[in-house]
Amino acid sequence: MQRTSVGARWARRISAALLFTSLPVAAVAQTAPAAPAAPPVKLGIVTFLTGPAAGPFGIPGRNSAEIMIEMLNAGKVPAPYASVGLAGAPILPKFVDEAGSSANQVTEFRNLVQRDGMNAVVGYISSGNCLAVAPVAEELKALTVFWDCGTPRIFEERPLKYVFRATPHATMDNVAAARYVLKKFPDLASFSGINQNYAWGQDSWRDFVAAMKALAPKATVDKELFPKLFAGEFGAEISALLTTNSKVVHSSFWNGDLESFIVQSGARGLPARSTMVYTAGETAMFRLGAKIPDGTIIGARGPHGVMAPDTPLNKWFRGVYEDRFATAPTYPAYHMAQSILGLKSAWDKAAATKGGQQPSIDEVVKAFEGLEFEGPSARIRMAIGNGHQGIADIAYGSFRFNKAENKAEIVDIVRYPAECVNPPDNMTSTAWLAAGMPGAKCN
Amino acid sequence: MTGSRILLGAAILGGLGAAAPFTPLWLISLVTLAMSTGLVVCGLIILWRAGLVPFGQALFFATGAYTVALSGRWFGVNDAFLLIGLAVIMAALVALLVGFLLAQYREIFFAMLSLALSMILYGVLVKSETLGSTDGINVAQASFFGMKPRGPGYTFALFWLALGMVFSAWVGVSAYLGSVAGQLAGAIRDNEIRVEYLGISVTRLVHLKLTISAALAGAGGALAALSISHVDPQMAYWTTSGGFVFVTILAGAASVPAAFLGALLFEVVRTIAVALLPGGWQLILGSVLLLTILFVPEGLGSLMIRKRANAAGKGTA
Structure with missing residues (x-):
């Protein structure tokens, strides 16, 4: 192969050098925080971090998850969520991008559960992804809370055991x-x-x-x-x-x-x-x-944002969100917050029946069914879809x-x-x- | 294609199959999915060698996938082998039909026309609300000759099925590429008129190549549908076709096994990138592809061929 000129060869070397040096730098910037002392609950969070749905939905969702998890771990969320983490165990989140085909999402969901050993997954904005992930969640018996997708088909096509959606459907x-x-x-x-x-x-x-x-x-x-x-x-x-x-x-x-x-x-x-x-x-x-x-x-999509009532929980949520991100939380931020609080309520309820011990996933599932809990903007009742679908x-x-x-x-x-x-x-x-x-x- | 190479291939795939129960499950589903892409790329190689780059192979991929989903939903067909057979036949039939038009065109016109046809399917699927529009529909879990493995057993069964499909595709495509019709691909690329003077209809030959590659794409789509348990119109979208072309560039058209290795590499790099950089994984994926094009312009397959040729002391082709 004698096709490349000297200039092209140099261009190749320089571009390769740039690419190789930039990758590790970018990777280092993303390393996870140090693990807390108590055995943490690993929580996979899936949301759009790139692409057209990232700006309006994905990023507010991620921001909301970030502060909710941080505040729950610090025990700073107002009543009735003042206890630390999930039944005392701190939450260790792992964020995954929702961009890509539903085949990619199913693969990444399997990776979260089977490779990374997540105890639960809170995820998915796209209804297509929710529909694709639901059967896999059932197959893997992985507790999954859909937080933003809207299609009513999720629980209407067949009953699901390990999948929940606190956010009401569209x-x-x-x-x-x-x-x-x-x-x-x-x-x-x-x-x-x-x-x-x-x-x-x-x-x-x-x-x-x-x-x-x-x-x-x-x-x-x-x-x-x-x-x-x-x-x-x-x-x-x-x-x-x-x-x-x-x-x-x-x-x-x-x-x-x-x-x-x-x-x-x-x-x-x-x-x-x-x-x-x-x-x-x-x-x-x-x-x-x-x-x-x-x-x-x-x-x-609910009584969220400026339409939310003036409760202490809501005031606190708006306060910390605005302090951190210098913008008011829009409804996707509320959807994420209420999904995480739903998971916490179920987790704490299951632990309470065991005298405060960490519950098994099946016990959390049982506690989640038909649960009623307070979200920042409304009381959510897991009243339909056999107790798996919230209404508010x-x-x-x-x-x-x-x-x-x-x-x-x-x-x-x-x-x-x-x-x-x-x-x-x-x-x-x-x-x-x-x-x-x-x-x-x-x- | 010699008997010893077939034996070697069978031994490697058999070894992989035997290793499955000792492999993490997430890796097995990932490899199964990569094999489905590999099957499509295998078909692309047949066209690629004749100088044809279809940007609409997703048409046949999606046809295969939706055949599996709808045969289960409407007609209660549940057997994995039967479903894959139906998907292959449907995809080949569609190719046979559109081939009368497509086989007349070459180069960019072939690429764009095939792209247009796949986008028509995409448009139709998006508009059909009974098929779930963009949300798609679930695929029921299949049975295997009456056996119904569930849980991890299902993942293994699909993996073994995928290995069987890879083996048949490898033997079949290698045999075809070695045959007179397959060998003529290079001649079609270089000078069609001379091929016509040999007394062979180039249009008919391209039509045949298209149908074979579509059958492979249909098989890939069927395997993907079974392993994801969900189909959606994204499978017919041009980015899906672009992904296949992408893997073909990564693998190169020189060797059939490279198609599967390329698909596997692509899927592994993507999944590592997603884990490493949640907000910028596309950067890693793009860099790897750029580096491949810069340093291995003829694809991964060329590395294998070059090594073999060097060993024989003939130098590169």
Whole structure:
């Protein structure tokens, strides 16, 4: 092979030298902290650390896990979580990136459990990853708490023993959105929707339409738009929405799509004709601020963020989070915090029945089933999915930019009880919505 | 391909199979998954030698994977061997069909057209809400001739199945590459017109190569579906195809075993990188590939071939 010139050879040597020297430096920077004295509980935390979902969801989740674990280990979390770690044992976390295919996630989950000997795993934002990991968690008998994924299918397709999800599923986001919309617009004649063309967007729109059919049978669907995920440019869709008479436009957008759609539709005057409903809008409200039109209906997948009640636990959580990261915790931070607190409650409960000894995983599983515990923003009841799926209240509100204080606010907040927006235990969410939401208790 | 090499290969794979019960389980599932990629790469080598780089091999990979998932879900087919057979047939059928179009094209046009076809499948899967859209669907655990191993036994069974598939693919592909049709690949790459003058239809030959490589991709997809227990449209996405091309560059087209070693190396590097640098593992993966391209431009396989050639005192080809 006589193809390389002297220059190219040097370029090769220099680039190789740079790569080799940079790798160990980067690796050293990541070494774990010294192990505590008592035998720790190893906890795998899986969240997006890279890629498009890292900014709005993954990083707030990781930040929240970081401070929650640190504070639990120090025994600094307010009552009822003042005891140290998990039943006295400190938590030793290992963070794993969720980016990559579901095949990668299944492989890394096996690595966490079988290679690294994790006692439990708290993880997964993507519903696809949750669905892929659930059967493996069952096979390995590994206690797994899903913390952010939304699909109701997890426990509806088959009962699971070792998998839990304290965070309520996405059906309640859209049922509550429908209830809030009809409170604001009781005589709504028609509505439209713009959602990303993938499972989250399709499911959100399907649930919203079904809830609207049940609550306001006369309201018709105008335009159903499904631009592709991360399209980033919505000129044609905005034109289509401008031709409708819909008073309300539903959207489950998130991340860059959410932000660019808000800016682009604002520039073309869409908010003057239709009120937008963003079911996951809370993640963008501080970054966009005044760019969001007043009156926009904003959801937070629970009573999280600025819609959270003023309890001591919540005040403490906001305080430490803002001190550390110089930004308010958005809903993914709450989802992570309540998942870790759920695990702690189950762990402590199981230990209490054994006189304070460390429980086995099967004992924690038994204690977790049907558990009720206090999250920073709401009381969570593991009431459906055979006691493995949490339900909680949810809040919706309207956006307002406070010019005097230069602050994004949510006003007209309405809080819906868990039973008002979640299916009962013996029914799948699609069947419940199709039947007109029987048994919903809204007072 | 001599009898002694087949025996050597069988001995190595048999040794791996026998070592399985003494190996950590996570490593076994990792190797099984790498073997599924290796099968696809094995098929890519056949096209690669003829100068064809498909950027849409994920079409056949996903066809195989979804065949396994849907045969179980809709028709209750549960036997692993039957499922893999069905997946191979389906993938080959799809290739036979699209081959009438694809085999007419070469170079970048072949690459882009195959990419377009795989993205059509991706689009259809994303739009089908009954198949779970982007979330995908679970694959039920398979049985093996009526036996239903569960827990670690299932992981072992799949691993042994993977070894069997690797062995058949290795023997079959080596035999094909050694045959007249296989040897003509280089001639097609260099000068198609001369091949036509030999009285051979290049289009038909490319069509055949495409179908064989698709059957291997289907087998890889089936194995991946069984070992992950989940399929999703990401399997048909262009980044998946890109990953296969990537491993082919890493392994090189010179040798069939290198396809499996390359796939294994890729998976091992990725998993170590994820453990080492949770927030920047792509940096390590990218660096390894860059270094491979800089220092072993013809792939890992070229190292094995070079060694053998040097031993024979002939110098590099």
